Amino acid sequence: MPATAREWESIWAPYDEPTYNQVLELIRPNDVVLEIGAGDLRLARRLAYIAREVIAWEMQTAVLTNAAHGLPDNLAVYAVDARRAAVPKGVTTAVLLMRHCQHFHLYANKLHSAGCQRLITNARWGMGVEAINLQVPRMLYTTTPMGWYACWCGATGFKPGPAEYLNPELETAVHEVVDCPSCRHPLAN
Ligand SMILES: C[S@@+](CC[C@H](N)C(=O)[O-])C[C@H]1O[C@@H](n2cnc3c(N)ncnc32)[C@H](O)[C@@H]1O
Known part of the structure; x- marks a missing residue:
């Protein structure tokens, strides 16, 4: 059995129907979609x-061998390592279903x-599906108020603050940051 998160990342395993539906509901007819790790x-x-x-x-050619037949005209499949491949021009939306992603x-x-x-x-959260706006300006951790944050590095967490400031809105709001305590590689630099 694989032991590390990095090994988990290289395993092909399908997700459940609710997860796929959450992704599909977010796709628009004009989208040019890049699926990273397509199984x-x-x-x-x-x-x-x-x-x-x-x-x-998809980097596992063995997984693709039995799958890449009778493809629709608008689906192009590449057996590549996503860490090294260049993102094609015109991609509007990427899909990355990989709970253990280290990259x-x-x-x-x-x-x-x-x-x-x-x-x-x-x-990022290792649960559920989120749509991240990649082009929106992000906050610095130091100026982010108390509450949940999700960092450009992939880390997530809850920035602490005074207990009296806790309210129901804090439970659902997520602040996009670039320099959380665990990454130390701010995009802002
Ligand atoms: C959890 S599976 C999800 C497959 C598919 N997205 C789905 O939901 O049915 C993740 C896939 O990503 C592939 N993968 C992981 N790292 C990759 C990389 N660096 N480049 C290309 N594919 C990768 C794995 O081989 C695996 O097939």
């Missing part, structure tokens, strides 16, 4: 029903630089 293409095929174009990256920061930087607008992922 046997079961989600990529469904993405291609909705989106204008889908590009699927969130790398992918976020590459997608941001390529002008990609959104990243739909379960990689």
